[in-house]
Amino acid sequence: MIKKFFFLSFIASAVGVPYLLSSSSELWSSVKGKFSSSGGATTETPPTPDSGATAAAQSAGGFGNARLPGFQQRPVRAKNIEGLPAQNLVEVLNFDGTPDWVTARWPRVTTGLAQLGLEGYRVPLVTGTAPDDLAGSLTYYFGANRTVQFITFHGVTGDPRKIIAHVVQRYGFQPQRTDDPGLAVYMAKWNGKPVSELRIQTARVLRADQPNLSYKIDLAMKRP
Numbered sequence: 001m002i003k004k005f006f007f008l009s010f011i012a013s014a015v016g017v018p019y020l021l022s023s024s025s026e027l028w029s030s031v032k033g034k035f036s037s038s039g040g041a042t043t044e045t046p047p048t049p050d051s052g053a054t055a056a057a058q059s060a061g062g063f064g065n066a067r068l069p070g071f072q073q074r075p076v077r078a079k080n081i082e083g084l085p086a087q088n089l090v091e092v093l094n095f096d097g098t099p100d101w102v103t104a105r106w107p108r109v110t111t112g113l114a115q116l117g118l119e120g121y122r123v124p125l126v127t128g129t130a131p132d133d134l135a136g137s138l139t140y141y142f143g144a145n146r147t148v149q150f151i152t153f154h155g156v157t158g159d160p161r162k163i164i165a166h167v168v169q170r171y172g173f174q175p176q177r178t179d180d181p182g183l184a185v186y187m188a189k190w191n192g193k194p195v196s197e198l199r200i201q202t203a204r205v206l207r208a209d210q211p212n213l214s215y216k217i218d219l220a221m222k223r224p
Helices: 001-012 016-022 023-039 051-060 099-105 161-171
Strands: 109-113 118-126 134-140 150-159 175-176 183-191 191-200 213-221
Touching: 099 150, 109 134, 109 183, 118 150, 161 191, 161 213
Parallel strands: none
Antiparallel strands: 109 118, 118 134, 134 150, 150 213, 175 183, 183 191, 191 213
């Protein structure tokens, strides 16, 4: 099932993802310009989960499905294409969102991405300007009950340790053995079968002037 979902996701992303990946450096440059010119983000900072609840959720590991008590569903309108800033990956890589929350947080959302009976909402994501931040294409797949069933992310980073820590601590991903020294794979399994996967590929060309593009990230997560 996971392989089938990755294949379908790849086909569905054939138009949107290459554009977002090719423009990742421009997205980061835009964000950096806004931070450097104003001393901070130009958008309203969204309410964040309670720090104690967040720490407990991240340390739980496994397939714990506890919802974040501090999660906010009330719309907060974003002004920039990359949406509201994500101070923590818990804000964007979790299964508590709704279609209304997605359209409120991001001003440009691609819809009509039907896969496996699910409705996809794709958005551009830039979590920040640090080496371990992410830039790329994030897609939420909603079921008939308007709950997130799958999350995919295709993008780049300069340091994958933050996203690795997130999926390991919160969703129980475990490292897998590979034959490619430039590829790292982490999986979450259920009854011995993989249901979610994170693939991290070192870029073929590492550039000192673009350190944020050093690793390609492909993530597919099924609702715990």
